[in-house]
Amino acid sequence: MSFHGGNIYDYNNIIYDFSANINPAGVPESFKKALRDNMDVFARYPDTEYRALVRSIKDYLSLDDDAYVLxxxxxxxxxxxxxxxxxxxxxxxxxxxFSEYRKAAIKYNIRYEEVFCYNHDFSKIDIELFLNIVEERSIIILCNPNNPTGFLIDIATLAYIAAQLNEKNSILIIDEAFIEFTDDYPHSSFLSKMYDFGNVVLIRAATKFFGMPGIRLGYAITCNRAIWERIKKIQQPWSVNAAAVIAGSCIFGDKDYISKSHEWIKEERLYLYNELSNLKGLEVYSSKANFHLLKITEKSMDAYKLRNELVKHGILIRTPDGFSYLTSNHFRLAVLDRKANSFLLSVLYEVLL
Amino acid sequence: MSFHGGNIYDYNNIIYDFSANINPAGVPESFKKALRDNMDVFARYPDTEYRALVRSIKDYLSLDDDAYVLxxxxxxxxxxxxxxxxxxxxxxxxxxxFSEYRKAAIKYNIRYEEVFCYNHDFSKIDIELFLNIVEERSIIILCNPNNPTGFLIDIATLAYIAAQLNEKNSILIIDEAFIEFTDDYPHSSFLSKMYDFGNVVLIRAATKFFGMPGIRLGYAITCNRAIWERIKKIQQPWSVNAAAVIAGSCIFGDKDYISKSHEWIKEERLYLYNELSNLKGLEVYSSKANFHLLKITEKSMDAYKLRNELVKHGILIRTPDGFSYLTSNHFRLAVLDRKANSFLLSVLYEVLL
Known part of the structure; x- marks a missing residue:
């Protein structure tokens, strides 16, 4: 069983999908044009080495020669x-x-431990508590900012964690799927410090910030060539499709889309947070990402009842299925555009009254 | 190291790619139109259950309710x-x-044995020899028609093999990636007999016959629900991208593309075979698929020298790397369209003179 947002396919009336954390600006026009102009690219196998795609990613992130991209x-x-x-x-x-960490661990017979290190309102984490529990020769995955809490660990703290984990002969995977939605991006990314740590791998999703999860494009970055080679060796050939390669050739250079998206998230995250905070019966947690975790404090309501009420209005929210340490009162909301956010707020106001 | 055709990316001048076994009719117009009209599909996560796609495949193959598609x-x-x-x-x-069978076996710590059962010119196989070697509780993969020999096992023989393997508590995977290129398709497919065998899984590549390997769409079919569930359980979520889902919604109903492709392959396979047979210094093996395996009999030439000569003319051929039981004198040629085939023949004539 897998639990994810974006499952609009179970319903036939969803207009506003707040369950998937995707940039509501949608598919970049630059990509649409590039794809329209290059439809015949599907007639060829992609380059198994993805050389052009890797170059685009390295350019986008201004990576040094000693950074390896996959x-x-x-x-x-x-x-x-x-x-x-x-x-x-x-x-x-x-x-x-994110529940896929657990699912992947189970698949590969890796013991999985999900440590609760938050304070009561998900505004702080206890790093030492976490590091004390982590054992020698382990893998650590930190989603940063974290799904579903929206908590962002600053890069100085991450560097401290990486160094401590290095002492424990352990590997740190930083999943930066949502990092481009943070206000101080690119300074919030561990990328600039990565070169100091051979035990760190960054993961990026190209397609949340660029509004197209359907294209399937992610990438890993490390300065540890041996790790890069190991991952590469077990990958299937042609795992990235030709449309994703086209996306890589244009979206990273789409400065207009990127700057407008940064403006939008800065403004709308705050707007939605403030307005949600004003609603009775809800507790909303502060988030650095493009979504908010909330808790229903109204006794007669829970996330599933709320989901069912909102679905009647064409709104889908993310119920807490698959997340550890959440209760049936927790749910997650993506930050969408003003029209969608306002509509959600008006319906929530009505439903929670 | 992976060895495959289609690696035009190592060169900068390939015009005719005879190394990849793809329908030269290219990307179907029906797909181009559907994708142009549905660019916003990338803005959503695909359905993790791929319900619409599975329905399209079941319609295309007229599958019964007790056939399971993945x-x-x-x-x-x-x-x-x-x-x-x-x-x-x-x-x-x-x-x-196909070399990926071996590669996949190595990845999952499965002992791999590739049995040579052909006669001298790849026109017959010794089934009993093969069955005698196969052990209890094994997986058997038969590529049908086979890459690179083009040999097609008829469905009565396949049914016999499936029954014998069932006695041995073994599973038969029939890789029908090239089956739609055979002259008597759909009668050449094991699909109609599959319902009698709970130990059989068929694999199809949607995108070789439909000229778009870049889209990445394959599917498995079995009437064994338990096998289907096991495979499904270990698959990653959203493994099929949104463009492939769009393809599934239109290409299978593109009767014009399908019938023209059947006409083309019937005519061009024979044309290319006859013309190649007339060339000095080459032995060409009979094939039921959209490619031919050949052997260079001219002493001063081998597949690598020939490849290098042909590359000068913008032609890429498939050297034997990664294939067992072939020598450096063997190579493979896809059947392309008449213009490409004629050009290849004229250059081969010149080079082999």
């Missing part, structure tokens, strides 16, 4: 490939977090 | 997923055959 069939594919390629049998994460 | 990120993804999902530790194939 594209995959979405970020999830890379999570699986990384766990599959490593000879470690313990995986530690900070919960609640 | 889409994957290309046929290769399904080969890996099937081996990963099974509790068998031996894999038998008939060599020479």
């Amino acid at each position: 594209p995959g069939n979405g970020a999830v594919d890379l999570i699986y490939s990384i766990l599959d390629s490593m000879d470690y049998n313990k995986l530690f994460t900070m919960g609640p977090t | 889409p994957g990120n290309g046929a290769v993804d399904l080969i890996y997923s099937i081996l990963d999902s099974m509790d068998y530790n031996k894999l038998f194939t008939m060599g020479p055959t």
Whole structure:
């Protein structure tokens, strides 16, 4: 059983999908044009080495020559490939977090421990608590900012964690699927510090920030060539499709889309947070990402009842299925555009009255 | 190291790619139109259950309700997923055959044995020899028609093999990636007999016959629900991208593309075979697929020298790397359209003179 947002296919009337954390700006026009102009690209096998795609990613992130990039069939594919390629049998994460880490660990017979290190309102984490629990020769995955809490660990703290984990002969995977939605991006990314740590792998999803999860494009970055080679070796040939390669050739250079998206998320995250905070019966947690975790405090309501009420209005929210340490009162909302956010707020106001 | 055709990316001048076995009719117009009209589909996660896609495939193949379909990120993804999902530790194939079977077996610590059962000119196979070698509780993969020999096992023989393997508590995977290129398709497919065998899984590549390997769409079919569930359980979420889902919604109903492709392959396979047979210094083996295996009999030439000569003319051929039981004198040629085939023949005539 897999639990994810975006499952609009179970319903036939969803207009506003707040369950999937995707940029509502949608598919970039630059990509649509590039794809329209290059439809015949599907007639060829993609380059098994994905040389042009890797170059685009390296340009986008201004990577040095000693950074190694590996594209995959979405970020999830890379999570699986990384766990599959490593000879470690313990995986530690900070919960609640993305459920695919657990699923991938189970698949590869890796012991999975999801440590709760948050305070009561998900505004702080206890790093030492976490590091004390982590064992020698482990893999650690930190989703940063974290899904579903929206908590962002600053890069100085991440550097401290990476160094401590290095002492424990452990590998740190930082899943930056949502990092481009943070206000101080690119400074919030661990990329600039990555070069100091041979035990770190970053994962990025190209397609959440660029509004097209359907294209399936993720990539891993590390400065550890041996790790890169191990992952590469176990990947299937042609795992990234030709449309994703086209996307790589244009979206990273779409400065207009990128700057408008940064403006939108800065404004709308705050707007939605403030307005949600004003609603009775809800507690909303502060988030650095493009979504908010909330808790229903109204006794007669829970996330599933609320979901059912909102579906009647064409709105889908993310119920807490699959997340550790959440209750049936928790749910997650993506930040969408003003029209969608306003509509959601008006319906919530009505339903929670 | 992976060895495959279609690696035009190592060169910068390939005009005619005879190394990849793809329908030269190219990307169907029906797909181009559907994709142009549905660019926003990338803005959503695909349905993790791929319900509409499965329905399209079932319609295309007129499948009964008791046939279970599983889409994957290309046929290769399904080969890996099937081996990963099974509790068998031996894999038998008939060599020479597709190198990913071996690679997948190695990945999952499955003992791999590629049995040579052909006669001297790849026109017959010794089934009993093969069955005698196959052990209890094994997986058997037969590529039908086979890559690179083009040999087609008839469905009565396949039924006999399936029954014998059932006695041995073994699973038969029939990789029908090239079956739609055979002259008597759909009668050449094991599909109609599949319902009698709970130990059979068929694999199809949607995108060789429909001229678009870049889209990454394969599917597995079985009437064994337990096998289907096992494979499904270990698949990653969203492994099939949104463009492939769009393809599934239109290409299978593109009767014009399908009938023209059947006419083309029937005519061009024979044309190319006859013309190649007339060339000095070459032995060409009979094939039921959209490619020919050849052997260079001219002493001063081998497949690598020939490849280098042909590359000068913008032609890429498939050298024997990665194939068992072939020598450096063997190579493979896809059947392309008349213009390409004629050009190839004229250059071959010149080079082999």
